[in-house]
Amino acid sequence: MIKKYIDKIKTDGLLLNILSNFIFKGLGIGLSFISIPIMLKYLDKDNYGLWILILSITNWIYTFDIGIGNGLKNRLAESLSKKNENEAKKYIATSYFFVTIISIIFLLISWIFLENIILTKLLNITYLSNDELNKIIFINIGFVCINFVFSLCNNIFLGSQKSYLSSVNNVLSQILNFIFLLLLFKIKENSIVLLSFSYGLGISISHIILTIYYFYKNKELLFNIKDIVLAKAKNIFGVGLKIFLVQIAGLVIFSTDNFIITKYTGIENVAVYNVVNKLFGIPTLILTLITAPIWPAVTKAFYEGNRIWIKDTLKKLEKLFLLLVLMVIILISIAKPFIKIWTLNEIEASYSLIIVCGIATLLTCFSNIYSTLIFAIDIKWYLLILFVSQAIINIVVSLIAIVYFDLGVVGVVLGTCFSMLTNIFVLPRSLKKMIEKI
Known part of the structure; x- marks a missing residue:
């Protein structure tokens, strides 16, 4: 019986990707949870809040590929489904070329920006000089720009329906970062500068190792400079640009919270918000583990005209959502005492913040189920208008809740919830119309 299931997993690429994601991401979750109390002890509450804010700033850069990554993922899935490796190779080479150019431009723009703005005043940070803060930010931006290019490998893994390699990449970088954190903790020199170097280096090493491994195993896709075809940019940007606009809207919804909290309630509250978010990120992460390999599989099914498979997949994801609802209810009930124990009494969260974070998680999971399948097929312009409006x-809403109703961090999360409510009515209807037209 066990051998039967093992054989089924080996022959079912999608199932293999999903199970591999769970195994490797499970390791990643464990390392992430262990790292937080260590990092809180290493940095203290204020510096930890600053570190989270820095990650929020630098993570924005990853979306500024103008949709190249997601465009490559869809085009690669299409080319490989047609057994056209030469076309796939050209898409990969062209994507690397454009991402490298964008990375260099962004690094120069960041340097000019930091030279001409008082960042401590903008972010309401008083315990560091502007030069110190600029140095920390620029180190992180430098590493992010490097990894901006290297991280394109994850889109190649997903487009090749080898998403388990993306999970391996993620957990390897977390292992390296955890080792570096333990070394920093041991030398007892509390420094965000050293943490920035170790964090960026860990991610870079992981990307390089997995990229070399992938092209060693897939030599037919190994490209050179002659494979860069600028005309391919139109095909990559076409679908990718729409996804890029959606990502920017998503970043505004989720990443601006740290800025608003820092500006209006203080840097120390970023730590509280982040810890609660990390706990309620588990259901979202579980869903992502499943939907990440499903995306290119849906794209493949779409080009093959396999409407039945897509409808069946949607039904399974809708059943999964009911389990996620139960998980969120359990998390709400245990969150307060768990967070105190987990963070070694460094963080205490209010019940109101826990409840609204739970609601935001459910709205996010619901939206992600439908948006993943929509992105894999096509994105209508009215949906782009919806996401930008959100x-x-x-x-x-977040600013009104903080400034006029004095709701603090809870008000920021309520803004997130309020902005996503329309997804309940619009996304399911839009997806079902797309499926019926296949």
């Missing part, structure tokens, strides 16, 4: 609504 980003604006999130900022406006």
Whole structure:
């Protein structure tokens, strides 16, 4: 019986990707949870809040590929489904070329920006000089720009329906970062500068190792400079640009929270918000583990005209959502005492923050189920307008909740919830129309 299931997993590429994601991401979750109390002890509450804010700033850069990564993922899935390795190779080479150019431009823009702005005043940080903060930010931006290019390998893994390699990449970088953190903790020199170097280096090493491994195993896709075809940019950007605009809207909805909290309630509250978010990120992460390999599989099914498979996949994801609802309810019930124990009494969260974070998690999971399948097929312009409107609504409602109703961090999360409510009505209807037209 066991051998039967093992054989089934080996022959079912999608199932193999999903199970591999769970195994490797499970390791990643464990390392992430262990790292937080260590990092809180290493940095203290204020510096940990600053570190999370820095990651929020630098992570924005990863979306500024103008949709190249997601465009490559879809085009690669299409080319490989047609057994056209030469076409796939050209898409990979062209994507690397454009991402490298964008990375260099962004690094120069960041340097000019930091030279001409008082960042401590903008972010309301008083215990560091502007030069110190600029140095820390620029080190992180430098590493992010390097990894901006290297991280394109993850889109190649996903487009090749080898998403388990993306999970291996993630857990390897977390293992390296955890080792570096333990070394920093041992030398007892509390420094965000050293943490920035170790964090960026760990991610770079992981990307390089997995990229070399992938092209060693897939030599037919190994490219050179002659494979860069600028005309391919139109095909990559076409689908990718829409996804890029959606990502920007998503970043505004989720990443601006740290900025608003820092500006209006203080840097120390970023740590509280981040810890609660990390706990409620588990259901979202579980869903992502499943939907990440499903995305290219849906793209493949779409080009093959396999409507039945896509509908069946949607039904399974809708059943999964009911289990995620139960998980969120359990997390809400145990969150307060668990967070105190987990963070070694460094963080204490209110019940109101825990409840609204639980609601935000459910809205996010619900939206992700439908948006993943929509992105794999096509994105209509009216959906882009919807997502951009949600980003604006999130900022406006969050500011009103903090400034006029004095709701603090809870108000910021309520802004997120309010902005995503329309997804309940719009996304399912939009997806079902797309499926019926296949």
